[in-house]
Amino acid sequence: MMLEGVKKFISEKFVPSAQKFSSNAYVSGIQKAVIKIIPMILVSSVVTIYGIVQSFISGLPDLSPISNYSFGLVGMMTAYLIPYYILDSKRDSRNVVAGITGLGLFMMALKPEAVESGFLYNFDRFGAQGMLVSMIIGLFVVVIFNLAAKIKLIGEDSPLPEFCKEWFNCIIPIFIIFLVGTIIIYACGFSLFDAILSLFNPLMNLTASYWGGLIMLMLQVFVYTLGISCWIFDGIIIPISNAALQANMAAAAAGATLPYVFTYGFDFAYVLFGGVGATLPLIVYFIFSKSKRLKLLGKVYAIPTLLNINEPVMYGNIAWNPLLMPAPWLCTFVNYSLAYLSIHLGLLAAPVVSSALWFLPYPLPSFILGGIKGAILCIVLIAIDFVIWYPFFKAYEVTTLKEEEKLEGGKNKHE
Structure with a gap:
């Protein structure tokens, strides 16, 4: 009875609420922005693989600038993409201008040091560390643009061309945004960047603990088994895990203790x-x-699964299937914990190292991130996952075989 009540609550309350949340313009805009920067992280991961090869072959050129100007600029890119995609989802033609404004405010928030030759920026803040800042800045830009939409210098009935109307009607939100930024950052001497980072420190500290990473991963797999895309959490998880990775990189370069275990790429590996x-x-x-249907499905799912693409099996067999749902939860818990x-x-x-090559067959992602030891751990964990999955699979196979027998019996009777 209690189990039925929980199932009813999840299906009638939780799932609709989660779907409504994920379809919100602000949430979907952040998701789209984060997804768009993934290729930049992938490029940095390719450089990581090259670095492994370079360690064995002396004389190969240094390709670190490629990583610096791909992964190293994701924060700046996000400052443009978040306002762009949120306003785009609202069908607001000012989305490009809002994105440019977000980029400008992000550069202002960095508060460069004035030197004799110009301005000196802290390059580290353009990358993953800056994603946390760009999220807040992007949302602020959107709020001001939305509020200013009611105030137009040029009305709809003006004979001016549409692009000219947009120019003039963007003046007010742009001016307000940069005025607020100037007052806070320059007039008050306030470090907006440091303040925003301090707000995220509790979340960053979560990734330094066992429980923080576990909660993030368990939330993802739980909603996934309910048929909800686990991408809904990436707008929060990716900026935090990227910042943790960048902090580990800086600590490694300085010869200090690495502060974080759960970083971007840990789950892939x-x-x-x-x-x-x-x-x-x-x-x-x-x-x-033994089931003909499952055997056929296994062959269909094989290639995508080798590339770590499991939407077909998740939505086709696991989601809302009580015989299989607990296994992904257990595997995620055990793999992460060990x-x-x-x-x-x-x-x-x-x-x-930056490693977002989730699409490579295992144990390659684990080897790239953790070397031989990482690959060995991967093999051990997969073996444990086979043990965890077995009883759930057998229970599902039994029910599937019974269904096939009934179907065959029905056909024979009809014949």
């Missing part, structure tokens, strides 16, 4: 084997199943 929920073992079981413990005990190094 040690948790998500086959995709969110670690579904790789299930597909293997499908391929060797990987975290391995790093905490010093058996494995914490992540210090």
